Amino acid sequence: MSLYQVQKLIQTVNRDEKSRAKFLASNKNFMGQFELTLKEKEALVKLEIQVLYEMGVHPLLLRPFTIIHGITESDYLQSIKKKGKS
C-alpha cells in the first residue's frame, strides 16, 4: 500500500487540466503510471471516499478530488463520518 502514490495521483488530477481529462476519460489507463495496489485502484475508480479518507489521504487533496467528481459537501461529509468517526 502506498499512500504517497494515491496522493500523488490525486494531486496530479486536481492541479492539471490535461491529466484530469485523461483520468476522467479512462481512469484505469491513467493509473498505470502510478504504483498502486488493486485495493487502491478500486478505491480511486469507485471513488470510495471513506476508504480514501481512512487511508490517510490529506483532506486538501481528497475534498477537491471529490468536487471534481461532482460530490456535494453533505455527501462527502456523510462518507467520511461513517463508522463511528464524528
Next chain:
Amino acid sequence: MPMVFACSVSHTPGIRAWPDAPDTEIKEQLYKGFSVLRKKMLATEPETLLIISSEHFTNFFLDCMPAFTIGQAKEYFGPVEPWIKIKQGTTIGDPSLSKRLLDACYKDGIELAYSHEMKLDHGTMIPLSFLDPTRELPIIPLIINAMTYPMPTQKRCYELGKTLYKALKSEKKRVAVIAAGGLSHAPGEHTHGKIDAQFDREFIRLIVEKDVDTFTSFTDEELESRGLGTHEIRTWVTLAGVAKDLKATPLFYEPIPAWATGCGLLCYD
C-alpha cells in the same frame, strides 16, 4: 518607496464558488469589505502586488515541500480549480522585484525556495478576484507551507515578515502586500464546519494590538484543534511583520458556517 498598502484576508473557496450559500447580508458585508480594500489599495497606486498565501498541494507535493517559496515567473496561470467560478487565465508576474526580495531575504538569513513555474489556486485568486479582478497589476506569490508537518513556526513567519519589511523599505517600486488565508477552518476533515470564532476574534485582537509574543506562540496542536486550515494564520502573522509599523484595523469578521470558515478582513494604514 516602502510598502504602500497592506491587508490580510480570508480566501476560503466558498467566497466565489458558492456565493449564495451563506446568509445574504453577511456575504454582502464581506464583499463590501473587499470593495473597501480595493478602493484603498488603488488609491495608493501600487505597481506590484506581493501575495502571501498558503500551499494547497497546487505547486508542491511530498516529493519536495518548501517552507516558503517565492514566485519568479513572468506570468502565472490560475486558478487551477475549474470549480471555483473565477475565470481561468494568466496574470503577469514581476520577476525583477521578486529577485530583489529573494536576494534581500538570503542576505538577511532567510533562504526562501524560489520557482520560475508556479500556478495560482484559490489562495491567491480569491483575493485577486476582488482586489484586481481584471488582473492588470503584476503579482508575486509567496507561498507558505501551512498544511503538512513540519511547517515553519509562527515566529519564523514573523521574522520573514520583518525581513520583507526591510527589503521593501529600500525598494523604489510601490508594492501592495496582501496576506490570504484562515481563519479557523477544517476543510475536508471529519470536523469540517467547525469554526472557533472566539479564537479568531482573539487572534485578530492580538494582531491589532501587536502582541507579537502571543500571536507567534500558538502551538501546532492548538491550531490543529481548531482545524488544519487554522495553520494558515501564518500568512497573517507574516504580514504583521511586514506591517509592523502600521496600524491594523479590522474591517470584517464573521464565522460563516455555509463556507465552514471564520472569515476576516484586516486593513493596515
